[in-house]
Amino acid sequence: MAIDVDTVRKVANLAQIREPDARLEALAGELSGILKWIEQLDEVDTDGVEPMTSAVAVALPMREDLVTEGGDAAGILANAPKARNNFFVVPKVVE
Amino acid sequence: MTTLTDLSLTDAVAGLRSRAFSSRELTEAHLQVIAESRALNAFVLETPDTALAMATASDERLTRGEGGPLEGATLGVKDLFCTKGVRSTAGSRILGNFIPTYESTVTANLWRDGAVLLGKLNMDEFAMGSSNETSAFGPVINPWRSSASNRPLAPGGSSGGSAAAVAANLALAATATDTGGSIRQPASLTGTVGVKPTYGRCSRWGVVAFASSLDQAGPITRSVADAALMLKSMSGHDPKDSTSLPVETPDFPSFVGKSVKGLRIGVPREYRVEGMPAEIDALWTRGVEWLRDAGCEIVDVSLPHTKYALPAYYIIAPAEASSNLARYDGMRYGARVEGPTLSDVYQLTRSAGFGDEVKRRVLIGTYVLSAGYYDAYYLKALKVRRRIADDFTQAFEKVDALLTPTAPSAAFGLGENAADPIAMYLNDIFTVTVNLAGLPGISVPGGLDAQGLPLGLQLIGRALDEGTLFSLAGAVEKAAAFTARPERWW
Numbered sequence: 001m002a003i004d005v006d007t008v009r010k011v012a013n014l015a016q017i018r019e020p021d022a023r024l025e026a027l028a029g030e031l032s033g034i035l036k037w038i039e040q041l042d043e044v045d046t047d048g049v050e051p052m053t054s055a056v057a058v059a060l061p062m063r064e065d066l067v068t069e070g071g072d073a074a075g076i077l078a079n080a081p082k083a084r085n086n087f088f089v090v091p092k093v094v095e
Numbered sequence: 096m097t098t099l100t101d102l103s104l105t106d107a108v109a110g111l112r113s114r115a116f117s118s119r120e121l122t123e124a125h126l127q128v129i130a131e132s133r134a135l136n137a138f139v140l141e142t143p144d145t146a147l148a149m150a151t152a153s154d155e156r157l158t159r160g161e162g163g164p165l166e167g168a169t170l171g172v173k174d175l176f177c178t179k180g181v182r183s184t185a186g187s188r189i190l191g192n193f194i195p196t197y198e199s200t201v202t203a204n205l206w207r208d209g210a211v212l213l214g215k216l217n218m219d220e221f222a223m224g225s226s227n228e229t230s231a232f233g234p235v236i237n238p239w240r241s242s243a244s245n246r247p248l249a250p251g252g253s254s255g256g257s258a259a260a261v262a263a264n265l266a267l268a269a270t271a272t273d274t275g276g277s278i279r280q281p282a283s284l285t286g287t288v289g290v291k292p293t294y295g296r297c298s299r300w301g302v303v304a305f306a307s308s309l310d311q312a313g314p315i316t317r318s319v320a321d322a323a324l325m326l327k328s329m330s331g332h333d334p335k336d337s338t339s340l341p342v343e344t345p346d347f348p349s350f351v352g353k354s355v356k357g358l359r360i361g362v363p364r365e366y367r368v369e370g371m372p373a374e375i376d377a378l379w380t381r382g383v384e385w386l387r388d389a390g391c392e393i394v395d396v397s398l399p400h401t402k403y404a405l406p407a408y409y410i411i412a413p414a415e416a417s418s419n420l421a422r423y424d425g426m427r428y429g430a431r432v433e434g435p436t437l438s439d440v441y442q443l444t445r446s447a448g449f450g451d452e453v454k455r456r457v458l459i460g461t462y463v464l465s466a467g468y469y470d471a472y473y474l475k476a477l478k479v480r481r482r483i484a485d486d487f488t489q490a491f492e493k494v495d496a497l498l499t500p501t502a503p504s505a506a507f508g509l510g511e512n513a514a515d516p517i518a519m520y521l522n523d524i525f526t527v528t529v530n531l532a533g534l535p536g537i538s539v540p541g542g543l544d545a546q547g548l549p550l551g552l553q554l555i556g557r558a559l560d561e562g563t564l565f566s567l568a569g570a571v572e573k574a575a576a577f578t579a580r581p582e583r584w585w
Contacts, residue, residue, distance in 0.1 A: 008458065015417060015461040016424070017454055018442035027458065030516060034459060037517050038406040038472070044479050051477035052484055055294035055308050055533030056558065060337050075196040079428035090426050091437045 002032040099124040104168055104267040104321035105348075111157060111167040118150035118157070118167030118211060125169045125213055129265050134585040137260040139174050139232045140182055141214040149211040156209065165328055166209030171266035173257050174215040175222055176202050176312075177301040185303040186218040186230040186253075189423045189448025191430035199301025200333045201270060201312045208328040213266050217256030220450045221420065222277055222305045225522035227255025228513055229452040237285060237506050238263040238581035241546040245584075248506040248548075251281030251522070257315045258285040262581055268316040268325050272302060274309045275408055276502075276526030279538035282315055283501035283551025286540045286579060288322045288568070289315045291526075293558045294533035295340035296326075298333030306415035307338075309408075309530040319539060319568045323347035326561065342559060350565040356390030358567065361494035365401035366525055368503065374544045375500045382498050382541055382552045385574035386567065394494050398486040403479050404528040405520060410463050410476035411531070416453075417460025423448060455516065484532040491557050496567055499525050501538040501551035525553060535561045539568045540577040549579065 003011075005021075008028045012019055019027065073086045082089035099121050102110065110116055126143050146169070153167035177183045177195035184190045198206070206212070219229040226249035227235040237250040238259055250259040254271035258281035261269050271278040273291035282289025290313040297312040304310065314325035330344040362383060367376065387393050425431035425444030432443035449457065463472035490497065503524055512519040529536040535558070538551040552571055556564040 003462070007462075011458050011462045011465065014465065015457050016421075016438070016441040016445050017449070017457065018446045019454070027455070030455060031458060031462070034409065034455075034516060035462075038409055041403055041406050041410075041475055041479050044400065044403055044482060046475060046478035046482065049478040049481050051474055052481035052531075053308075053477060054338075055531075056338070056340065058295075058340070061334075061341070063334065072196075076427075078196050079193050081425060081429070081431035088426055091434070091440050093437050 003035065004028055100128050100264045102267070103318050104316060104324055105318065107267050108165060108168050108324070112162070114157065118153040119147065121167065122146050122150035122169050122211055122213070125266060129213060132263055132265055132585055135236050135238060135259050135263055136233055137217055137235050137256045137263065137265055138171070138214045139184060139186070139217045139256070142181055142212055145181065146211050146213050153209055153211060163208035164324065165205060167211060168209065169211045169213050169267050170205060171213050171216045171257060171260045171269040172202055173218050173254055173269065173271050175218060175272050175303045176270055177303065178202055178212065178215065181212070181215065183215065183303070184231070185222070186220040186232065187448065187450070187453070188231045189429050189445070193428050197301060200298035200335060201302065201329045204328055204331060205270070210328070216260055216269055219253035219255065220453050221303065221416070222253040222272055222274055223416070223452050223456055224252040225276070225280055225519050226509070226512065227252040228509065229450050231450060234509055235259045238585065239285060239506055239548055240581070240584060241548060243546050247509045249284070249509050250506065251284035251502070253277040254281050254315060258282055258287055258289070261285070261287050261315050261317060268314055268321055270312060270329065271315045272310060272312050273530065274305050274412060275530050276523035278313045278315060279526045279536055279551070279553060280502045280522055282538040284506040284549065286549030286577065287315050287317055288319055288540070289313065289538045290322050290326055290561070291529060291536045292326060292330065292561055293340070293535045295338050296330050296535070296559070296561070298331070298336040298339045300333055300335040304419040306412040307419060308415060309412060319565060319572045320348060320351045322537070323351050323565045345562050347561060347565055350562040351569040353566040353569070354390065355386065355566050355570045358391045358496065358563065359394050359494040360386050360391045361394050361396035361490050361497040363396050363398045363401065363490070363497055363499060365398050366499045368524065371503055375503065375550060378541045378550050378552065379498070379500050382571060385571055386498065388574065389570045396490045396494060396497070398490060398528070400479065400482045400486050401528060404483050404531055405524055407476040407479040407483065408527045408531060409459070409520060410472050411480060413456040413460035414464050414473050415460070417457045417464065420453070420457055480531050483528055487532045487534060496563055497555040499553045499555065501525060501553040505544050505546065505548035505550055529555055534558055535564055537564045537568045539571045539575070541571065541575050542577065543579055
């Protein structure tokens with residue numbers, strides 16, 4: 001399916017990516033080309049096929065619900081673009 | 096005396112243990128070659144101080160008669176692995192000057208066994224690419240050149256830095272990762288050995304995530320024995336990765352050199368694709384003959400859904416990537432571009448931080464997961480993935496391993512495939528099936544093409560049967576007698 005510029009803008013917004021209009025045009029072409037190529041999957045009969053959600057057929061392990069680490073605010077904030085008083089500093093979201 | 100940097104990992108470890116030379120001497124030799132080889136752009140960060148400190152500690156252990164299986168051995172690490180106190184970027188601008196406060200399990204295993212970190216290796220951004228051209232640090236140049244021209248060639252990708260560093264003797268071996276072919280394709284294009292182990296063999300903890308159901312770490316080396324030695328150290332169950340398999344790690348090096356007599360080798364007919372260079376077809380035929388001469392039984396097999404593997408991959412991998420890469424929002428680590436509102440900061444940060452290929456994949460992933468398209472694309476791809484895995488299950492009822500070419504071409508020129516995303520994606524046509532099915536695969540150099548460029552052969556095994564692959568790869572290596580090295584022009 002070909003996707004148009006408005007769809008790309010909508011998807012980019014969902015993905016929190018902002019691109020100039022000229023680039024959105026180009027992306028619409030690139031993504032349409034890729035999706036068209038992907039659509040050859042329609043040739044495969046998948047009726048009754050169970051979707052494969054894991055690369056190995058093993059059940060995920062359970063573990064004790066225990067704290068194994070923590071109390072390392074300095075380590076967690078070490079790479080923060082902005083931090084103060086052991087908190088991440090982010091732009092104001094409520095007026 | 097042989098130049099220390101020319102030694103195989105296996106021989107270097109033996110030389111260190113017998114005190115024929117020290118880890119400090121070996122490390123200094125590598126650091127010098129690395130400094131002389133910056134034209135290749137294989138390293139994004141050289142860590143000489145760390146390397147020398149680790150080497151000194153290794154020498155002290157070796158003097159006391161102690162030390163692990165890789166004690167004092169000098170390695171490069173793909174920049175997708177988080178290394179404590181050492182900048183880790185995943186080849187992206189968005190991680191900025193990210194300095195992990197923790198160590199990935201795979202690299203921690205290597206340091207536990209005595210290895211020395213020479214530096215961090217260049218790669219395609221977030222491991223998305225087949226030529227290393229999507230790296231924020233610029234492309235790696237393949238140490239191999241065509242006999243017909245001096246134009247710069249791509250080393251393959253995404254582990255282009257790992258492959259180039261090992262091919263150019265800048266490190267004894269390197270870690271790499273493989274989501275759709277990112278270990279095996281660059282190994283094929285640089286005349287090195289690359290192993291993508293069974294999904295779950297190596298812990299993914301501390302490896303920057305691209306597509307979590309496909310990503311797997313493995314080594315790139317100059318010999319099959321070296322690959323076995325590396326993988327043995329890298330592997331092992333890790334409770335911190337819930338998909339890490341709770342199984343013992345076999346003694347992989349003991350499988351190299353074992354007889355392969357009586358093993359049944361499948362040759363999948365669907366891998367003979369249209370437009371494949373005759374030289375690759377001829378090498379494949381030679382590979383079949385080598386294994387037959389070694390006593391293997393050759394069986395024609397069919398993997399009917401092969402052609403659908405790449406399109407399925409280009410739904411599944413971007414879908415997982417769009418989710419994994421949602422974490423890069425400029426709030427907790429990495430680069431941040433300031434703006435008036437929270438949403439502005441997110442969008443400006445991600446638009447400035449991600450390169451074009453990453454954006455393309457995040458957008459495709461977001462699209463195929465969005466309301467109204469999930470069933471048509473994502474669910475369909477997961478069903479096709481099952482079909483592909485079932486093809487292998489059926490083939491492995493008849494054979495013990497499969498032999499195929501690794502990549503559809505030899506090393507190509509920088510920029511040659513950059514304009515057409517799908518042309519670039521086709522590089523993984525023979526490797527991506529293995530990731531979808533979670534199986535182990537190994538690429539071994541088989542010979543040179545008419546331009547003097549290396550070509551690889553791929554062996555694919557049953558889940559957790561890397562041992563058989565090492566035996567078979569050892570037989571191919573012996574028969575191929577591949578001794579060519581890139582001539583130093585840099």
